[in-house]
Amino acid sequence: MANFLEFKEAKCKNCYKCLKSCPVKAIKIEENQAKIIEDRCILCGNCTLVCPQNAKSVHSELDNVENLLKNNKVIATIAPSFISSFEIKSFESLRKALMKCGFYSAEETARGASIVVDEYEKILKTKKYKNFITSCCPAINRMISLYYPDALEYLAPVDSPVIAHAKVIKKENPDAKVVFVGPCIAKKRECYESGLVDGVLTFEELMELLTKNNITLENEDEVLPDEIGWNKARFFPISRGVIKSFNELADGYEYIAVDGVENSQKALAEIGKMENVFLEINACQGSCVGGPCALNKDNSAIFSNTKIRKYVSNNDGVIKLKRISDVEADINLSHVHENLTYEEKEPTEEEIKEVLNKMGKFTEDDELNCGACGYNTCRQKAWAVINGYADAEMCLPYMRDRAENMSYEIIRNSPNGIIVVDDQYRIIDINAKAKMLIGLNNFKPKEVSVLELLDESEDFVIALTENKNIIRKQIKISRTNSYVELSINHIKNHNMMFAIMKDITEKVNYDDEINKLKLETLAMADDVIKKQMRVAHEIASLLGETTAETKIALVNLKKTLKDDEKKGDE
Numbered sequence: 001m002a003n004f005l006e007f008k009e010a011k012c013k014n015c016y017k018c019l020k021s022c023p024v025k026a027i028k029i030e031e032n033q034a035k036i037i038e039d040r041c042i043l044c045g046n047c048t049l050v051c052p053q054n055a056k057s058v059h060s061e062l063d064n065v066e067n068l069l070k071n072n073k074v075i076a077t078i079a080p081s082f083i084s085s086f087e088i089k090s091f092e093s094l095r096k097a098l099m100k101c102g103f104y105s106a107e108e109t110a111r112g113a114s115i116v117v118d119e120y121e122k123i124l125k126t127k128k129y130k131n132f133i134t135s136c137c138p139a140i141n142r143m144i145s146l147y148y149p150d151a152l153e154y155l156a157p158v159d160s161p162v163i164a165h166a167k168v169i170k171k172e173n174p175d176a177k178v179v180f181v182g183p184c185i186a187k188k189r190e191c192y193e194s195g196l197v198d199g200v201l202t203f204e205e206l207m208e209l210l211t212k213n214n215i216t217l218e219n220e221d222e223v224l225p226d227e228i229g230w231n232k233a234r235f236f237p238i239s240r241g242v243i244k245s246f247n248e249l250a251d252g253y254e255y256i257a258v259d260g261v262e263n264s265q266k267a268l269a270e271i272g273k274m275e276n277v278f279l280e281i282n283a284c285q286g287s288c289v290g291g292p293c294a295l296n297k298d299n300s301a302i303f304s305n306t307k308i309r310k311y312v313s314n315n316d317g318v319i320k321l322k323r324i325s326d327v328e329a330d331i332n333l334s335h336v337h338e339n340l341t342y343e344e345k346e347p348t349e350e351e352i353k354e355v356l357n358k359m360g361k362f363t364e365d366d367e368l369n370c371g372a373c374g375y376n377t378c379r380q381k382a383w384a385v386i387n388g389y390a391d392a393e394m395c396l397p398y399m400r401d402r403a404e405n406m407s408y409e410i411i412r413n414s415p416n417g418i419i420v421v422d423d424q425y426r427i428i429d430i431n432a433k434a435k436m437l438i439g440l441n442n443f444k445p446k447e448v449s450v451l452e453l454l455d456e457s458e459d460f461v462i463a464l465t466e467n468k469n470i471i472r473k474q475i476k477i478s479r480t481n482s483y484v485e486l487s488i489n490h491i492k493n494h495n496m497m498f499a500i501m502k503d504i505t506e507k508v509n510y511d512d513e514i515n516k517l518k519l520e521t522l523a524m525a526d527d528v529i530k531k532q533m534r535v536a537h538e539i540a541s542l543l544g545e546t547t548a549e550t551k552i553a554l555v556n557l558k559k560t561l562k563d564d565e566k567k568g569d570e
Helices: 017-021 046-050 063-071 091-100 110-125 138-147 148-154 161-170 186-194 201-214 223-228 230-237 241-245 261-270 301-312 349-358 379-388 394-411 434-436 458-463 505-569
Strands: 003-007 029-032 033-036 055-056 074-079 103-109 131-132 177-182 199-200 254-259 277-282 417-421 427-430 470-477 484-489 496-503
Touching: 003 033, 003 201, 017 029, 017 046, 033 161, 046 055, 063 177, 063 199, 063 201, 074 161, 091 103, 103 110, 110 131, 110 161, 110 199, 110 230, 131 148, 138 186, 138 261, 138 427, 161 177, 161 186, 177 186, 177 201, 186 199, 186 394, 199 201, 230 241, 241 254, 254 261, 261 277, 349 379, 417 434, 434 496, 434 505, 458 470, 458 484, 458 496, 484 505
Parallel strands: 074 103, 074 177, 131 277, 177 199, 254 277
Antiparallel strands: 003 055, 029 033, 417 427, 417 496, 470 484, 484 496
């Protein structure tokens, strides 16, 4: 299957805005990234309009069309809403510009719309339809085929204007390639599946092509002669445009126009209860002039409506009745709208409850149905989880409750003191450990300033004013005679601070005892050394006296021995 929408993963994360706006929930979330569910998508284009990051874009066929122009006879069919998107007075301006780009020719899709209305008139006159739904909007046609099979019997078995026009062009120019240009994304799929249209450009892509070729649209007042034959069908792109295109409304029907997907869904859901109702249904608000790829997104539907009406009147106040050529009359416009199915699990009540319980929803009162996840109800979200389109963690109340509980448990049960302070230095949260360290048990947060509680509170001022963190600074809290290792972290985005106070009182007291013991030991050692020195001195003194006496005794002994020796010689 061709990809008609492109999601840029790098810019898409945890938003869900596209999912919220998707009327048929054709978007799934995988790894926090939004991805299209091709089988469910009706290509209404809402996701491309609401995405705040411009992460959703229409797949461009500009390269394909440029290649067609190089070697082929290419005829463009231009949606009648062009007059509300381009600052021109007539189609001739756009036709000439397209031919400068290499197109063989260009025609208004209103020509196909004219013969479609003619076919509607024939069918309505048969009175075979209890109710009748127009088949001009491919997004609505697909939505009916996918989601409202009971309404298929009322959907007109007729080609859309662009397919009808392509058949006419191919019959008149068998060798031609056909390129449709309009404000619609759903036309890309319709044309691709038809096999009759060789390329599709949005109005945005057409402007890109003109810019690339340095072509400026000129304001031409000229109207081609054959245009006035079906100019009433130019009403198609505005609300009630199809109804206004009839030459004569068939009796027996109430003619009602519905635009916008949500309004269309309500009408389709009740179509079986109605009788003799002609429903002109368009997915875009204000009809085709409000298409997702229109160039006048800042203009109101009313403004666009007036431009279309003025163009249809051909600037002379006259609206011409359509006429059908022999070629157009010979075209077979029959179309079978199939009942499309896709494989999805229909969960049991037990499976739904199991997922709801995972999201913290155990009773009916827990099902807030807030829509923050993108789904209308919690049960619809549970269905999406079971089918692999969503994660339980996408539930904002559940995740917030879980985060708050985790935060509460972490703060309350932390062995460290934790204080959260606002930009006015008021304590907005504090745990029991911090209260114990500071010495305050009975006080209300937000009524006490941290500057009043800590001796070295200037660190909080520095952290806030200088936009810096204070890491592991030791301070003393005189009120409790406690010592803490203080770290202050500045939360820049919220202009808040949180402080972590690690109790190091025992360590400081232990270090003090060790230091005291060291000093006492040093003093004792000094005293011992002094005593040892005294003993050594006394010992040395005693040794000196003993040595002197010994010396005298030895001298006397030596003398005596010498005297005895002399006497013996005599």
